[in-house]
Amino acid sequence: MKLSSDMKALEARLGYQFSKPALLVRALTHSSMSSPTRDDNQRLEFLGDRVLGLVMAEALLAHDPGATEGQLAPRFNALVRKEACADVAREVDLGVVLKLGRSEMMSGGRRKEALLGDAMEAVIAAVYLDAGFEGARDLVLRLWGARVGAVKEDARDAKTSLQEWAQARGLPPPEYIETDRSGPDHAPQFTIKATLKTGETADATAGSKRHAEQAAARALLDRLDKNT
The missing domain is CATH 1.10.1520.10 (Ribonuclease III domain)
Structure with a gap:
């Protein structure tokens, strides 16, 4: 062949x-x-x-x-x-x-x-x-x-890290809400908002829901780290 x-x-x-x-x-x-x-x-x-x-x-x-x-x-x-x-x-x-x-x-x-x-x-x-x-x-x-x-020992995905952060403080798991979708069907862009029960949020946009959720979780973790 x-x-x-x-x-x-x-x-x-x-x-x-x-x-x-x-x-x-x-x-x-x-x-x-x-x-x-x-x-x-x-x-x-x-x-x-x-x-x-x-x-x-x-x-x-x-x-x-x-x-x-x-x-x-x-x-x-x-x-x-x-x-x-x-x-x-x-x-x-x-x-x-x-x-x-x-x-x-x-x-x-x-x-x-x-x-x-x-x-x-x-x-x-x-x-x-x-x-x-x-x-x-x-x-x-x-x-x-x-x-x-x-790669480091803390190289777990951002969604897992954010969930563990919430659980350690007695909070329910974060929510991920699709707030926007744009672009053609063959190349969509998804905007996801990650939200904690305490009210903290972060948004991210990516070409897949999974990537957008991970990016939103990472952005929220970064925000929490700065606040801390």
């Missing part, structure tokens, strides 16, 4: 050339494009998630031999969560080569965080099947790069 020029360019960005190109094609095929003769990337995503987890666990242990399990766990979660995978996918411009059905493509699927994160995990699995664990580990460490050394 010969890869298209776009996929060969992706190989260059990944720093890896497949001996079995069909694995890369499958890793980039969303379920909206699957058929009896074309497999999608869901099973590869399942495998890639586990490979990524093992590589990150090894990398964190090697980077900080003195870290406790309590310190390592949140760092690990920050490195393997879907948002991190999607960020790496954006860095290698994975979205431009995703194979999507028409409806998914028209709804902005190439920019959707979940689709990008899933595809990145599937690509990791494809390299694992093509070159074994050593090849997959080299790929992950190359793409995740400085993230391993930069």
Whole structure:
């Protein structure tokens, strides 16, 4: 099987050339494009998630031999969560080569965080099947790069941190309210207001509700820190 020029360019960005190109094609095929003769990337995503987890666990242990399990766990979660995978996918411009059905493509699927994160995990699995664990580990460490050394034990997502802040003070969980939506259907912008029972609020706008909620939570945490 010969890869298209776009996929060969992706190989260059990944720093890896497949001996079995069909694995890369499958890793980039969303379920909206699957058929009896074309497999999608869901099973590869399942495998890639586990490979990524093992590589990150090894990398964190090697980077900080003195870290406790309590310190390592949140760092690990920050490195393997879907948002991190999607960020790496954006860095290698994975979205431009995703194979999507028409409806998914028209709804902005190439920019959707979940689709990008899933595809990145599937690509990791494809390299694992093509070159074994050593090849997959080299790929992950190359793409995740400085993230391993930069992540801290408090690197949990902002929504979790804000909820824990509220619970520690006997408050109910914060609320997230969509206050505005703008832009075309294929590239919407969501504005979310994060609110605490005590009345503190913060707003943020992003291309997905999840990103907007996280940004609003981070803005509110920053405001609380300054007030403190």
